[in-house]
Amino acid sequence: MTSNSTPKISRRALEMPQNAIRHLVPLAEAAERRGVHVHRLNIGQPDIVTPPELSAPLExxxxxxxxxxxxxxxxxxxxxxxxxxxxxxxxxxxxxxxxxxxxxxxxxxxxxxxxxxxxxxxxxxxxxxxxxxxxxxxxxxxxxxxxxxxxxxxxxxxxxxxxxxxxxxxxxxxxxxxxxxxxxxxxxxxxxxxxxxxxxxxxxxxxxxxxxxxxxxxxxxxxxxxxxxxxxxxxxxxxxxxxxxxxxxxxxxxxxxxxxxxxxxxxxxxxxxxxxxxxxxxxxxLDEDAREAITNTYRERLALTHELLATIPGVYAPPAEGAFYQMATLPVRDASRFVRFLVEEFSCDGETVLVAPAAGFYLDPTRGIDQIRIACVLGLDSLRAALRCLAAGLRAYLAAHPDQGVGAPPPRAT
Ligand SMILES: Cc1ncc(COP(=O)(O)O)c(C=O)c1O
Structure with missing residues (x-):
């Protein structure tokens, strides 16, 4: 007898969690199709040039x-x-x-x-x-x-x-x-x-x-x-x-x-x-200078990101000490909703920013809901522009959805 359905797949396959960060990428792609430049700070894909020495075997x-x-x-x-x-x-x-x-x-x-x-x-x-x-x-x-x-x-x-x-x-x-x-x-x-x-x-x-x-x-x-x-x-x-x-x-x-x-x-x-x-x-x-240059690049980026986050009212972000990520607690009820807003509804001079909602990194489903993770994988100018979009986006979001703000001082006018 021929079965009209396929055999069942494993419970493990059904229970496999979706990658919490990558599902936002189609939204960023849609924004790009609308002509908006998206500063992508959502995943840990470094922009740093791979040392040319590594290509020697290809030559x-x-x-x-x-x-x-x-x-x-x-x-x-x-x-x-x-x-x-x-x-x-x-x-x-x-x-x-x-x-x-x-x-x-x-x-x-x-x-x-x-x-x-x-x-x-x-x-x-x-x-x-x-x-x-x-x-x-x-x-x-x-x-x-x-x-x-x-x-x-x-x-x-x-x-x-x-x-x-x-x-x-x-x-x-x-x-x-x-x-x-x-x-x-x-x-x-x-x-x-x-x-x-x-x-x-x-x-x-x-x-x-x-x-x-x-x-x-x-x-x-x-x-x-x-x-x-x-x-x-x-x-x-x-x-x-x-x-x-x-x-x-x-x-x-x-x-x-x-x-x-x-x-x-x-x-x-x-x-x-x-x-x-x-x-x-x-x-x-590679010589020691090449290694140090990579570390120094991320040091500068994290320092700048931290400095700029400190200027955004209601944001809490103690400085990172390693890797190339900065976590930030935002004055919003649901950072996922805010991140979607940034790529779906907002742009500032034709630009916006994509960051990772931090809830996807927590095992405890009640935590991290008001946090984001910023991957410092772009140069200083792009980071400045991205953080400008984040600050302006936050003001626009809280103005459009006042019920979505929590415990924040009123957004600063520019
Ligand atoms: C903590 C951590 N472990 C492992 C990986 C995966 O590394 P790989 O590209 O070597 O598989 C990543 C990638 O983001 C990571 O952040």
């Missing part, structure tokens, strides 16, 4: 057969990544490094290796939105550790009753997306101690490693005192070296059992792009 003769690479990654790239870690005081062997398709694949490898369906992972709330997707696709629960802008996103001193028999790991990004928080070596050592007390793994996502702007120097969690090797670092060159589309990241661990398990996953997907690996291996040829 030499390419192989006649692009064969599969080694499942663990090319040795030259693993050595370059090892040297990159050594620059921030973490000594690892190249065999501790498994090259992956971006940090995204490293994260799924880590979660798959550590957790069975039904297990739980603790993560600061707000958190990187795709952790929700990665964990949902594996049937793993994410349990929030609430953090607050007013406390500069500080972590609580104990994990308390958040740990239960199903808890396997703590997962956080440091420097952090979306918060821009940077947890110092002392803070992360404390978290590692808590992980030891509760016998948990500690997964540290260091995609933004090196992009730190405050008093604390950059470091890797792999340089912490970790006798049982419970730290697993996932990293990537996507952000630091502006190589998002090359899709190169890594999982780094000194733990033999995790290395073996994740290597089996890597063998099952055969290899990463050999050409991307050759290109990214060239990061080893």
């Amino acid at each position: 030499s003769s390419l192989p006649s057969v692009f064969a599969y690479g080694h499942s663990a990654g090319d040795l030259s790239l693993r050595r370059a990544l090892r040297n990159d870690l050594a620059r921030v005081g973490a000594q690892v062997h190249e065999d501790d490094i498994l090259v992956t398709h971006g940090a995204s694949e490293a994260l799924t490898f880590a979660l798959t290796a550590l957790c069975d369906a039904g297990d739980e992972v603790l993560t600061p709330d707000p958190t990187y939105a795709n952790y929700l997707g990665f964990s949902a696709s594996l049937g793993v629960g994410l349990r929030p550790i609430p953090t607050f802008a007013e406390d500069r996103w500080a972590l609580p001193s104990t994990l308390g009753d958040r740990v239960n028999s199903k808890t396997r790991a703590i997962l956080l990004s440091n420097p952090g997306n979306p918060t821009g928080a940077f947890y110092s070596r002392e803070v992360l050592s404390g978290l590692l101690q808590a992980a030891r007390r509760h016998d948990l793994w500690l997964i540290v996502d260091e995609v933004y490693r090196g992009l730190v702007f405050g008093e604390h120097p950059a470091y890797s969690a792999l340089s912490l005192d970790d006798p049982e090797h419970r730290v697993i670092v996932v990293e990537s060159t996507s952000k630091r070296y502006s190589t998002c589309g090359l899709r190169i990241g890594a999982l780094v661990t000194r733990n033999a059992a995790i290395r073996e398990a994740t290597m089996s996953f890597a063998q099952a997907r055969l290899s990463c792009s050999v050409l991307s690996q050759q290109m990214v291996a060239q990061i080893d040829t």
Whole structure:
């Protein structure tokens, strides 16, 4: 008998959350079709030119057969990544490094290796939105550790009753997306101690490693005192070296059992792009000035963004200390509605701005509703124009929808 319907799809597929940021892109595209220039500060796609040194392999003769690479990654790239870690005081062997398709694949490898369906992972709330997707696709629960802008996103001193028999790991990004928080070596050592007390793994996502702007120097969690090797670092060159589309990241661990398990996953997907690996291996040829220039670029952008946000009445935005994101609490009831207004109904001299409503980064559905995240991925002039649109847009929104404002002083006239 022939069935007229298709077989059902999995519960995991149905429960997979939508990416909370990308769904606004069609609205920005529609605004652009109307002739409005949209300053896109919604996703962490750096505009910084990929270092030209990385193109060197493209200029030499390419192989006649692009064969599969080694499942663990090319040795030259693993050595370059090892040297990159050594620059921030973490000594690892190249065999501790498994090259992956971006940090995204490293994260799924880590979660798959550590957790069975039904297990739980603790993560600061707000958190990187795709952790929700990665964990949902594996049937793993994410349990929030609430953090607050007013406390500069500080972590609580104990994990308390958040740990239960199903808890396997703590997962956080440091420097952090979306918060821009940077947890110092002392803070992360404390978290590692808590992980030891509760016998948990500690997964540290260091995609933004090196992009730190405050008093604390950059470091890797792999340089912490970790006798049982419970730290697993996932990293990537996507952000630091502006190589998002090359899709190169890594999982780094000194733990033999995790290395073996994740290597089996890597063998099952055969290899990463050999050409991307050759290109990214060239990061080893960059001089310190090139690295510093990238950090300084983001430092200036965040400083400007913070300064301009401070001039907008009713906005609360403590300065970011790392990565390239600035969170801001707005004097509105629903920042999502305001963001839609900016791209659907508003323009200022033919321009507007797209930012990320922050609710999509929170596990707790009651939090972040009045917040946005600004990705400082455009140059200073564009940021100035974008922040001008944000301020003017906020005035226009509150004037058009006075019931949507909260606790704000009356909008300032210009
Ligand atoms: C905290 C964090 N982890 C991982 C990723 C994904 O990185 P990749 O491009 O290397 O997959 C991102 C991208 O925005 C991120 O912000």
